[in-house]
Amino acid sequence: MTIHHYIGSPYELPTGNFGTKETLVPLSEASPFNRNPKKEKLITIYEKEEDAYGISINPLTDGYSDIEHAFTLPYIYEVSCDAHSKSIRALFTYIEECLVEGCHMELYSCLDGDEAEEKDSSLDTFINLKTLYFGKHYKLNKKKYIYELGEMFTFEDKQFVVVVK
16 A cells, blocks of 8 residues: 655645755767657756655645645645655654744555544654654764664654654
8 A cells, every 4th residue: 555644833834855866968968779869858867866866746636635634734745755764764754844943744654545534642753853862762973863864764554744943
């Protein structure tokens, strides 16, 4: 089954792709089989596999509004984020850059079709980007906390995460 991730915010967030390192090139440069140079198409290429990992933040899609009950914040977006550590780092970099000090954002994940179901409060997690605590007991390193979050954080079905700054 597909697991969906969502982010809630007290204010509007920038949408689009973040964290990827892509290059647009003409199809003829990437493939000798381009038969119509008059209609040159651009394609996305990545120099390394890791360059393809990042996140995508998009407005909530019609049909997924049942997820709103899981959030206390008014602006909710879908998040496309692989389980790869670079994607998780891109997510927390995005949050760090967008989150205003004194505010919080919320993350929630659930299986496709389970948007109306209740969250599992035993999975609730708190991340404080100001004090650098992940949960109640793990203190993150001041210089590499984004890297540490990328290595340690995983999304779980029906997990609610509050990120404060």
